[in-house]
Amino acid sequence: MSENWVKVYTTSNAFAAEVLKQGLTEAGIPAVTINKQLSAYNIGEINVLVSKLDFNKAIEYIVENEIE
Template identity: 80%
Template sequence: MIHNVNENWVKVYTTGDAFAAEVLKQGLTEAGIPAVTINKQLAAYNFGEVNVLVNQADFDKAIEYMVQNEIE
């Protein structure tokens, strides 16, 4: 399912670890919170950041999920 990332999407997590971002995105999605990752890394160097975004309406639920799962 492809989501249109627009002004309704907000960043809930930033990491340098693309795998961790994917795991979080999957966890949020499985918990019923649609999420997307935006990879801003330079592919060859794995340098930079990966952002996880959720819809503004799901922001509080996403933060709650992260707290419950001890994701920092």
């Protein structure tokens, strides 16, 4: 992964990560997820990443939508 991507959110819930990624994308903020879970047991984390240039906009989106 390029160093131009930064983590804006971490969760263990795959559905929540995907919903956030889609919301960011619909808001014009390209986002990707990286699933680091052990799939058989859902142990681990899922990271949502955005471009460094979109970091502040992504944080604003997360705060405005009260995503925890």
